[in-house]
Amino acid sequence: MPIPTTEKIWMDGELVPWDEARIHVLTHSLHYGSGVFEGIRAYETRKGAAIFRLTDHIDRLFRSAKIFTIEIPYTSGQIVEACKETVRANDVRSCYVRPIVYLGYGEMGLNPLLAPVNVAIAVWPWGAYLGEEGLTHGVRMKISSWRRHDPNIIPPAAKGTGQYINSQLAKVEAIKAGYDEAIMLNPQGLVAEATGENIFIVRDGSLITPPLSAGALIGVTRDSVMAIARDLGVDVREGDLHRTDLYTADEVFVCGTAAEITPVREIDDRVVGEPGPLTKKIQEVFFAAVKGEVEQYSEWLEHV
Numbered sequence: 001m002p003i004p005t006t007e008k009i010w011m012d013g014e015l016v017p018w019d020e021a022r023i024h025v026l027t028h029s030l031h032y033g034s035g036v037f038e039g040i041r042a043y044e045t046r047k048g049a050a051i052f053r054l055t056d057h058i059d060r061l062f063r064s065a066k067i068f069t070i071e072i073p074y075t076s077g078q079i080v081e082a083c084k085e086t087v088r089a090n091d092v093r094s095c096y097v098r099p100i101v102y103l104g105y106g107e108m109g110l111n112p113l114l115a116p117v118n119v120a121i122a123v124w125p126w127g128a129y130l131g132e133e134g135l136t137h138g139v140r141m142k143i144s145s146w147r148r149h150d151p152n153i154i155p156p157a158a159k160g161t162g163q164y165i166n167s168q169l170a171k172v173e174a175i176k177a178g179y180d181e182a183i184m185l186n187p188q189g190l191v192a193e194a195t196g197e198n199i200f201i202v203r204d205g206s207l208i209t210p211p212l213s214a215g216a217l218i219g220v221t222r223d224s225v226m227a228i229a230r231d232l233g234v235d236v237r238e239g240d241l242h243r244t245d246l247y248t249a250d251e252v253f254v255c256g257t258a259a260e261i262t263p264v265r266e267i268d269d270r271v272v273g274e275p276g277p278l279t280k281k282i283q284e285v286f287f288a289a290v291k292g293e294v295e296q297y298s299e300w301l302e303h304v
């Protein structure tokens with residue numbers, strides 16, 4: 001489905017009309033994948049649009065840039081403000097927010113240090129990433145034959161544009177085989193995450209997710225899920241997971257800004273089943289929190 005367009009895109013400090021937000025074909029990042037980006041969501045609340053954990057996302061953007069020695073020519077406060085300005089300028093209440101820092105036009109070759117650094121922020125309405133049906137009844141997943149990056153090859157701690165070629169290999173393999181999404185193992189064969197989501201299982205009432213050292217991105221939604229579960233009195237742990245732990249789990253779900261909290265009903269043709277009670281409870285609290293309906297989590301909302 002084509003992206004639903006909005007009015008304005010923020011480019012290097014200016015709001016430009018959507019159709020004029022263009023870059024040169026010799027943009028460094030287009031050739032070498034040398035950008036960093038974020039995926040954030042704004043939700044409609046009683047007090048107007050609010051961006052969910054915006055500052056935490058922008059902090060991760062700056063950490064990703066640091067890993068790749070990219071000097072962002074703005075402060076994090078300026079980028080936070082620019083995201084809010086872009087949401088306001090487009091008069092959208094609930095939307096996806098995509099800030100990207102990329103190396104621009106002017107230098108070629110693999111030394112990125114000489115290239116100009118550009119920043120853009122676009123927003124658009126984006127529905128359930130893995131489908132409405134997936135949100136309510138769960139998705140079917142496949143363990144990919146493609147492994148997640150080793151931290152000493154490409155750091156999973158960063159959200160770099162080029163890294164997503166690995167996710168796309170896994171995604172295409174899963175889709176062509178008739179599944180909705182892929183789960184990726186790390187080079188040691190332990191569960192890392194999905195192509196754009198972190199993963200959780202429920203076993204004997206405990207919630208378990210792979211540690212970041214298994215090659216998972218430091219997900220903001222992952223952190224929110226862990227906080228919500230702890231506040232519900234659930235035992236929450238990081239732990240190494242084998243693929244068979246997924247097959248035999250009581251419940252499985254994936255989470256991320258785009259996918260929100262999506263239950264998994266089948267993995268490699270082993271049935272996990274319809275969304276279980278803990279998955280449903282966490283979904284319920286999460287969706288209430290993002291809409292500003294849970295006082296306890298109001299600090300997660302940054303009003304525009």
Ligand code: PMP
Pocket residue numbers: 039159193194195196197198216217218219220221222255256257258
């Ligand atoms: N893992 C990967 C590889 C991702 O791209 C994302 C989405 N940014 C996530 C996990 C989930 O992170 P978050 O909850 O911060 O969106």
